Amino acid sequence: MAKHYKMRSLLNFNGNKYLKRARHCLALLLTVMFLIAGYTYSFGQYTYFNERIDHYNNYDYSRNIMVMDSGYMIAGFTYDTIYNWYLHLSFTKVDTGGEVEFFKEFGFEGTDMFLGNPGSLITYPDNKYITVGTKRFYTNDWVHDQGMLACYNYNFDTLWIRNFGEKEMPYDTEYMFQQVKWTLDSSLIYTGIRMPKGLVSRIWLLKTDSLGNKLWERFYGEGEEYFQGHSVVQTADGGYVMGAAKFEIHATGGYEDPLIIKTDSLGNEEWRINPGNPEVDDNKVMVALAQDGNIIAGTNYGTDQSGDNRWAVVKIMKIKPDGTVLWDNNYLEPQYDNFLLNTVVLSNGNMIVNGSFAMFDDGPAIISYILCLDSLGTQLWYKEYALLTAHNSFNDLYDVRETSDGGLIGCGRVVPVTPDTGTTDIWLMKMDSTGCLYAGCDTTVVVEETAVSQKYFKLYPNPAKEYITIEYKLDYNVKNAVVEILTLKGNHIETFRLPGVQGVKIIDLRNRKSGIYFIRLSANGKTLQNEKFIKL
Template identity: 25%
Template sequence: MRRESILAFILLTCALATVAGAAAVDLSVVWNKTYGKPGANDSAYSIIQIPGDRGYVFSGETESFGAGEADAWVVDLSRSGDERWNRTYGDRGMDTARSVINTSDGNYLFVGAFTYIMGEDRKDTDVLVVKFSPTGDIIWNETFGGPEDNATAYAVAETADRGYIVAGKTAFWGEPDTDALVIKLNRSGSEEWSRTFGEPGLNDTAYAVVAAPSGDIGIAGSTESFGAFAADAFVQKIDSSGNETWNVTFGGAENDTARSIVLAPDGGFVFAGSYMSRTASGRTDDDALVVRMRPDGKVAWNWTYGNADENESAESIIATRDGGYLFAGRTGESPLDNDAWIVKLDGEGAVEGDLTIGGRNPGDRAASVIQTTASEYVFAGTFNSTKKGGTPDTDAWVVKLATKPKTVIKPPAKPPKPPNVCPGQCPPPTPKPPVTQKPQTGSIGDLVWNDTNKNGIQDKGENGIKGVGVELLGSDGKTVVKQTKTDSRGTYLFSGLQPGEYYIEF
């Protein structure tokens, strides 16, 4: 097993400006809509596109609908964001749907948490996995955990064998520390194997998972057990049987985490999350973190993104069709006072464009993002709709975005010269001397031919004569000014002649 730590001083920082050499794009809102009832708290955590561009499905949790404190929630939307149906899944406790995916058989699957009410003073949370049809009907559902454990799933991916890999966390009931949890399911939802990792008394969580066509699996999250400092971001590569290939941690002296992971073109991974630093005054500052990793776990590049006076986080990252990346998350003056934030990157992590969107209340954020066409994206998250003086009210939030190349005005090739500045009154300009005009010159030339009929006209068949000596005489008819011979066509030419009177002699 190999573990590495990347410390703060080698992380590259990118402020909110496009990097030289990166293409520039404008991001704009096509439409944005919220879902939920007034006075209730609702959130969207994950979104997918329905195959064939027939709309979207998001998953989350709702207090507006359902039977319990909060229920797992799935909503089907049209391409314009209008609700077509919504379903809740749960019982009396707090239940949630954290991640939803398309399955290869044309259905959908979500993972999250289901809470059992064990008594007045005891609740038990298990991993919840539900496979459902395009109309929201349950095909099968399973829970994983037990009465002595509290477990939650945050992410799921379909594997090469058409099973599923689930990532989350687990803890013994009543214990504060958590272990990262990975569960492999077959296509029917039965467990094939599970793995946990973490040290007693410390917290570890797997927030994201991605499955490669080769069968390899990437897990990303946060660890206190294996990092260098408080909590570090980690990425673990395992094979299809759950055996670890490598495990790498990233971070500085504060708390860092990985929230999302995707495949890179070379078979490596790109993950996104947050990196925390501490200012000279002692205040902590979060920046969004994106790291590109090679297949062997070595770092290809890593960047942080943000401003010194704000807190940023990347909650979801995708590989875009143009070979770059786009992440969605939050930005604001504090972790609680924030807006949704979308940032487009090129293939090397340079910023191509970004967009901040939110309302007047704190707490708006983007949790999941997808690309729907070559130039359009959709993100899902949470919007704070609380009225002034009213009860807390958050809604699920879905926003469609469009991108287009940004028009860049090029500066002139040479900047204009500044005007002369004189103390007091400037002296009159010195007049330029008059320009002496050069005399115009002329040329004299003609053709020497064999005038067989002696009519003075070159008739057909009367060709030029080569090599005839020609003299240019001055105005006196005697002085030779220039000499030449006719060329192969019988022509001659005297050029560069000053104005005057000349004679030609053969």
């Protein structure tokens, strides 16, 4: 039977990495202290829960989550306990409160089956669903991998399966699906990997009709590098954009690069962008489509190589379909083995990315994060999460989606190390719109502009180069007014008091670095107004 651990949890991406640098995070500590007991509760419009789900005391892993009419579907894989521990696909349906309604397992004797990246579970007409991934048979000296498309009814009973790749011996080429999307003409577009035995891999782009009948396929990559397709979107011109990676494996470090490839509607390449650091390993690219029709590309930018590992920041780009880069920003401080795992555009036009990085010393080995940006690339909030807290326990968050109440639902896996107990389990958490796991949490490390009817001050000029002016007018009952200047991450820069209830204050910016800052007005411990300004 399925067990729920109402306690801390997260997900792991690089399970075999060992950790070498200490870092203490207030946001993480606050989250961990609250999550020790675990919970499910509602407050206002939001339901909150944080769960660890175990099926039959077995290995359970989730990579995809989907919002359904009456809850959420978690898709991943598990070990079967009958046929010699082969990997099977798993589907766990939970209600809106996080309680398991059913669990189904799908697989065959002698076969491993696993899903691709987030986005390998999507809806299908008539209350049906499809998944893409890999079906693997083992041969004497190799593996026979086929890209697998499967269709399910509303209860996730299997209706039909299509396999793509080699149909006859000698089975010397691997085919793997990583993601699938619907196209503008109601067909399906897939991306993944093709790798012949003994040769380097290539990006695989496949188009089929809605029943899985192949229309065309293309392959991308050249030379001695390995190329992999990881995500795909279609643009308004009918073409496709693939988020990918390319790398060499004959040397240590500095050879893994992110890659973005744009094609026309028939898969003919039009342009490509490599936004990585040529001297340091980076990451794959996960692409999404912005509401204005442009491309959002999320990846990591490596900053420092350490053997097979590296430190990296988060990199987000916005690109026009013709290849023009609208903006290209790096976010957050470098983290050891930082891996961005998904990119999602929300209904309000904002975007979120999620991933995980390595920790050190007494904390868990892996913790995860969510970063939220507006459509212009301005950081709105950032939070970190860990459910298991024992040294070397793993917490990885793979997929995060928007929910019907305006909040977020996330899934992944946790890997316990003593004194954390249990097996590798599904991790599921329900948050509000700012990533909080409980109402009123205060782990946001950036300041947000306030949306209030009453404005107490205005700033000019904005952007500013050398000086910025605060023109203020306070209510007569406002006492002890204090102004703070903060960085985008919420780091304190300067504090001063306002003399009187009305006046003008000029702030010298000549010694400040260029960037985005916030000015916060507070009185008697209450924030009255936040405003953003740009220092040129």
